[in-house]
Amino acid sequence: MNYFELFELPVSLKVDVSAIAKKYFELQKKYHPDYYSNASEEVQADVLEKAAHINKAFKTFKNPDETIKYVLMQKRLLEEEEKYQLPPGFLMEMMDLNEQLAEAAFDGDDNLAAVKMSMENAEKEIYSPVQSIIENYKEGETTETDLLKVKEYYYKKKYLNRLKEQVK
Structure with missing residues (x-):
């Protein structure tokens, strides 16, 4: 069940x-x-x-991320320990955020606040294209193409969450 x-x-x-x-x-x-x-x-x-x-x-x-993961796994669109390839542009943005984070560790709280803001903006940016899909999901109606967009969002968010953990 x-x-x-x-x-x-x-x-x-x-x-x-x-x-x-x-x-x-x-x-x-x-x-x-x-x-x-x-x-x-x-x-x-x-x-x-x-x-x-x-x-x-x-x-x-x-946990909203775990709920998304669970549904995608039930649909056999996501596998545990899957090696998902994120878009190069996104990875470049994350590398930039990671560098900003490293610099902020040396420069102090003002820069750290700016990095946190950048991370929040990145999170909004990756959620925006899938917000409607996530909030209006209908079993049997939402297409596999849309679910694959949610899968990409899931992996982007997972990557971003790892960066956010460094801030804590």
Whole structure:
């Protein structure tokens, strides 16, 4: 059972986490291992597995990037440890940001603030072309071409997130 089926949701690239939280607590209560302490070992093992599946699904839904990754993997458009080739222009921009980040480490907070702003702008720039696709995804209607654009966005965002981690 996939995560969307588990939470009785339509497949979506962007989920309402607050609405999902209610369903999560409902499922957690229903499948909490403590309620099955007197059940057979087989039932206890099944419940434990179900509870772990529920937790993993909720963790995925709480992270927008992980939700996108999950949907793309379900569609077999993305593979774990895939060697995705990002466009050279994007990589050049990221190299420039990385250099700015290295310089800011020596120059102080003013330059660091400028680099953070550049990163925020880069994030908006990569999201803009796929915003409508992500926010209006419809199972069976959104084309594979559009999903491949989302895949590129996913990898660009992943790259940008690695740079952002250096700032923290």
